[in-house]
Amino acid sequence: MKTTQTNQLKSYRWKGVNSVGRKVSGQLLALSETEVKDRLKEQHIQIKKLRKGSVSVITKATQRVKARDITILTRQLSTMLTTGVPLVQALKLVTDNHRKAEMKSILLQIIKGVESGTPISKSLRTASQHFDTLYVDLVATGEQSGNLAEVFERIATYREKSEQLRAKVIKALIYPSMVVLTALGVSYLMLTQVIPQFESMFQGFGAELPYFTQQVLKLSHLAQAYGGMTALTLIATVLVMKFIRKKSFRARLISSRLGLKIPVIGSILTKASIAKFARTLATSFSAGIPILSCLKASAKTANNVHFQTAIDGVYTDTSAGMPMYIAMRNSESFPEMVLQMIMIGEESGRLDDMLNKVATIYEFEIDNTVDNLGKILEPLIIIFLGVVVGGLVVAMYLPIFNLMSVLG
Numbered sequence: 001m002k003t004t005q006t007n008q009l010k011s012y013r014w015k016g017v018n019s020v021g022r023k024v025s026g027q028l029l030a031l032s033e034t035e036v037k038d039r040l041k042e043q044h045i046q047i048k049k050l051r052k053g054s055v056s057v058i059t060k061a062t063q064r065v066k067a068r069d070i071t072i073l074t075r076q077l078s079t080m081l082t083t084g085v086p087l088v089q090a091l092k093l094v095t096d097n098h099r100k101a102e103m104k105s106i107l108l109q110i111i112k113g114v115e116s117g118t119p120i121s122k123s124l125r126t127a128s129q130h131f132d133t134l135y136v137d138l139v140a141t142g143e144q145s146g147n148l149a150e151v152f153e154r155i156a157t158y159r160e161k162s163e164q165l166r167a168k169v170i171k172a173l174i175y176p177s178m179v180v181l182t183a184l185g186v187s188y189l190m191l192t193q194v195i196p197q198f199e200s201m202f203q204g205f206g207a208e209l210p211y212f213t214q215q216v217l218k219l220s221h222l223a224q225a226y227g228g229m230t231a232l233t234l235i236a237t238v239l240v241m242k243f244i245r246k247k248s249f250r251a252r253l254i255s256s257r258l259g260l261k262i263p264v265i266g267s268i269l270t271k272a273s274i275a276k277f278a279r280t281l282a283t284s285f286s287a288g289i290p291i292l293s294c295l296k297a298s299a300k301t302a303n304n305v306h307f308q309t310a311i312d313g314v315y316t317d318t319s320a321g322m323p324m325y326i327a328m329r330n331s332e333s334f335p336e337m338v339l340q341m342i343m344i345g346e347e348s349g350r351l352d353d354m355l356n357k358v359a360t361i362y363e364f365e366i367d368n369t370v371d372n373l374g375k376i377l378e379p380l381i382i383i384f385l386g387v388v389v390g391g392l393v394v395a396m397y398l399p400i401f402n403l404m405s406v407l408g
Contacts, residue, residue: 011028120148158279192220279355310333
């Protein structure tokens with residue numbers, strides 16, 4: 001089924017007559033013409049002219065709905081429903097106070113669906129792709145049990161923890177990336193701007209240069225001649241790799257497995273994937289969704305293709321009657337501690353509690369690793385900078401030291 005979210009935000013300029021017969025005009029950002037007509041009808045404005053226009057890139061960026069907006073909406077609905085505010089009134093309160101045009105459009109469609117008697121889970125599914133299968137299924141269980149407030153509370157907590165986890169992983173990746181890029185940038189500037197100045201000075205020496213200096217000068221010539229082409233080749237390679245990953249599942253699987261083998265970073269990515277899997281499974285299972293449906297949802301929300309494939313295998317084996325912890329062991333993707341805790345959870349009937357504990361343990365470990373990442377990488381960074389940048393500096397000063405010793 002095609003959802004409203006597939007439509008792009010558009011600008012609608014309108015002219016009309018209000019309830020007292022006065023001519024009025026204005027502009028609305030909306031996802032559909034029907035929505036504009038409904039909103040103006042509520043204001044008792046009779047439309048005389050309606051023209052659709054495009055929206056600027058800046059407006060699209062500022063008005064676009066992000067995952068964080070859905071999390072905030074979920075938390076707001078949870079709070080209001082817990083305090084006894086009716087669902088439609090809660091949705092209208094959020095809509096009236098929201099600044100983003102796209103979110104207003106989505107919420108208005110949800111309100112329209114709920115007021116016409118459509119279950120909110122179905123209204124969410126048709127309103128936007130931001131409400132994924134797991135979100136909709138959890139809301140559906142809340143409707144059936146009459147515990148919508150509790151379900152929205154669970155979803156909000158789950159999404160908040162997932163976003164915190166994602167932020168920690170990004171933080172872990174930024175630090176080494178910035179160091180490497182800075183070192184490469186400094187090296188390039190030295191090779192193309194600084195070293196040529198030294199070379200012209202060396203030519204006046206009239207003596208043979210040390211071997212190391214000669215090699216660095218050759219590298220400088222290559223950087224000056226092919227630096228731009230190399231940069232373009234690297235960019236093109238990255239774009240081609242992204243295209244191949246997009247088209248080929250096998251390429252995504254191989255790259256995800258390689259990513260998990262990167263020292264330090266690979267460990268963080270592994271723990272993040274397991275924590276996300278455990279948290280998703282615990283949230284959906286504790287809400288009353290059958291375990292097989294929970295596993296399917298966990299696979300879809302996995303951010304790593306390797307773990308997605310592993311969870312799909314667990315789903316297949318579990319649906320054939322195998323205990324989940326044995327199916328997970330067969331996938332060879334999960335640590336023994338996780339398997340033991342899930343085994344205890346299955347046998348004691350407290351699977352959701354054990355899964356939440358697994359998620360909490362790994363989230364704590366990621367937090368600890370990210371906080372100490374500077375200390376972990378500091379020796380490696382010193383060696384890297386020493387070899388790359390220090391090597392270039394030494395190469396340039398070697399002839400000067402040799403000349404000084406000869407003169408001495």
